Amino acid sequence: MKELSSDPQVCLRLVTILVCCEGAYSENTLRGHRNDLKHFQAWCASRELGWLPAAPQTIADFVDTQLETKAISTIKHRVDAIRFAHRMADLPSPTDNSAVYLALRRARHRRPKQSAGLTSELLGRIVAACPRTLSGLRDAALLSVGYDTLCRSYELAAMNIEHLNENCSRIRVPVAKSDPFGDGRIAYLSTATATLVNAWLSASDLHDGPLFRGLHTRKLSDRPLDTSSIRRLIKTAAKRAGLEPATVRSLSGHSMRVGGCAGHDRGRRRHHRDHARGGMKIARSPVALSRKRFGRTDARAPLGGPQIAERGLSRSAIALH
Secondary structure, eight states: OOOOOOOHHHHHHHHHHHHHTBTTBOHHHHHHHHHHHHHHHHHHHHTTOOOSSOOHHHHHHHHHHHTTTSOHHHHHHHHHHHHHHHHHTTOOOGGGSHHHHHHHHHHHHSOOOOOOOOOHHHHHHHHHHSOSSHHHHHHHHHHHHHHHHTOOHHHHHTOBGGGBOTTSSEEEEOOBTTBTTOOOEEEEOOHHHHHHHHHHHHHHTOOSSBSSEEEETTEEEEEEOOHHHHHHHHHHHHHHTTOOHHHHHHOOTTHHHHHHHHHHOOSTTTHHHHHHHTTOSSTTHHHHHHHHHHOOSSOOOOOOSSOBTTBBOOHHHHHHO
């Protein structure tokens, strides 16, 4: 039997609770709870279930469905927000029930879903579809640098023009997950990537400061792109290239790193080079990334087609820029 929909007065009381919590909780905490509760409320409304108070089985089912697309950290945040709402409404917390406990246990034991890799073939299609505008030149250069250097999105955001050498064949990566002391590392760029970076710098007339910047009404910002902007940029560029919607959805800020490992991993003999190239703490990391993405036991991922200038960008894609 389905639960009844939430009482509008209870919904109003939640808004009041959040307002009353101002000052007791940080603004970021309340914003996060509000966002998480919106997701839970919409999920319940689509199934005609009550969300405040919510039955334990409702929350357990919510956790199980979230497993399909969300990370365990996101799911736990949303359960915490549900617990918070019940506590602030002076209602018994359904999150302490065994059904919710077991659902969270299932979520913790699920193998994390690996981001789809931006292979050399996909990269070539995306770069070829980038327009010869400031944003298009920036996008092509950023994606290519991310692929060559195996950088995460926040590592790309931290790059400055001063980190490039004179002919853009090398770049210093100033920060990394495996570099807590900020020593940095040197990464090498292919000829194709160097061409794209030079085209971006020439068109933008930039000489110092952040390498990859935001654009507002076609004007360059003084600030670097943030990580969320880089994630959106990847999806927008993939959509513009006409990739399948499922492929677009599967790409993330980590896709350049995964695709770069897969594209350069031609077996165990070469993965030590990728280990140094990507700033990885253990030499088996590129192999592990390839296995997680492509399910190969021999650590060999499919390559992206004909190679040019060290990785598969077509001559036409380079000529565009």
